[in-house]
Amino acid sequence: MKKKYLLTILICWQMLTVGFAQKPNIIYILADDLGIGDVSAYNPNGKIQTENIDNLAKCGVKFTDAHTTSSVCTPTRYGIMTGRYNWRTTMKKGVLHGYDTPLIDPKRETVASFLQKQGYKTGIVGKWHLGWNWGNIEEGPTKVDFSKQVSNGPNGNGFDYSFCIPASLDMPPYAYVENGFCTAIPKDSCEGRKGIELFRAGLSAPDFKPEEVIGKFTEKALSFINQNANKDKPFFLYFPLAAPHTPILPIGEFLGKSKVSPYGDFVLMVDDVVKQIVATLKKNGIYDNTIIVFTSDNGFANSANLQAQLSKGHNPSIDYRGLKTDIFEGGHRVPFIVSWGNVIKKGKVSDKLLCSTDFFRTVAELNNAQPTDDTAEDSYSFLGEITNKKSNFEQRASVIHHSSNGFFAIRKGHWKLIMCSHSGGNGKPKADSEDARGLPPIQLYNLKNDIAETRNVYAEHPKIVKELTDLLTKHIQEGRSTKGKIQANDGPTHWSQLTWLGK
Incomplete structure (x- = not known):
């Protein structure tokens, strides 16, 4: 025990004094549709108690002003993988589905391919949702040859190992794909399965049972850790869960555990995944040399039955306005926690502006x-921010938000400018509603004293509106928001969401 303690001190001393001489392992856990208020470290008055996620916060840094690039799934995942805003791609709104072709350009560097070059063993277990090429997909989804290896998927984007489902848990085809090959051939229709609500009918593989997905992913993730612990190479595990996204499928000991709702029970299953990851790292003696990031891809989804949560006194968005799909804070402000053994200060709360890119x-x-x-x-x-060492890299001063329907907002300091009169998504007011038609074309909120975005003050601050509009336009048109050579955006260069500006 004494020897292990001395080794931990030596590792920490080396990292803090000689610039991270021993490279840490990295695990990035991405929950699916988890609201910021579903984590009790962020919502102490909430009714769902996520003790294991909370323990990560107690042992690391909890960011309170962290945002995804988009308020829906696929775009956010693109930003995580590429460090680039999703709307710079050809997909200007919406999400991909299970048969869609790749969103990531095969020539583009991803964080996985980048870490491979730094000597990391890379793996992904979970929901990909960035498109790939099925065999014979050019002939249409009904002609797909599931026996062929998919191309331009995770293994073509920097991952040495992959075990994934193509898209969300409610999107066909329903199959596990390991290193590009289906573990079983999808051939049966999922329609009519008693007790399982799948919102989109389609082909399902015989080894695919929706209620077992979170357990299967956890099993594969733990296996990847066990196989790569204490090897010559550090490892990077990207672990994008398919929960608590619909369909809501808590099982076993978790049924009724939250005493809130089936959704709350499903959240506790996600919390238990974190517990198992930490326990496995400690069992292998690598917890102190592993960075763990825990976050979500967007806010809570109304399809998970918001009213059921509110009726029990639990608000997944806390005091923030909006939900998944929306341009308001509840759509894209997410839990973001980073732990790193004994290397970083425990229990730090940071209000630094952060984006999933x-x-x-x-x-x-x-x-x-x-x-x-x-x-x-x-x-x-x-x-x-997590090491308390001076950074040599450029620091973030602003962030651009994006809704499911492709509308922009920009945030700088406590000012947030929204480039539409409505929610930008499925929330109220909707774009085509009478309420939206009677509102000003833009919204400006001072989040310092109006975190719920209730008072539009655009008319009172024309200089702020102009400053943020100019900054947004600059960052869009230059193909980047960091310093460097101007880059090209993909697809149409006419931004319909900015037409009122004449851009």
């Missing part, structure tokens, strides 16, 4: 490496 340059700085000019164009390092 920032993971890329953070691990770049961790490895004393600089991305090329056409890589991670919208990523800023937060390494200094």
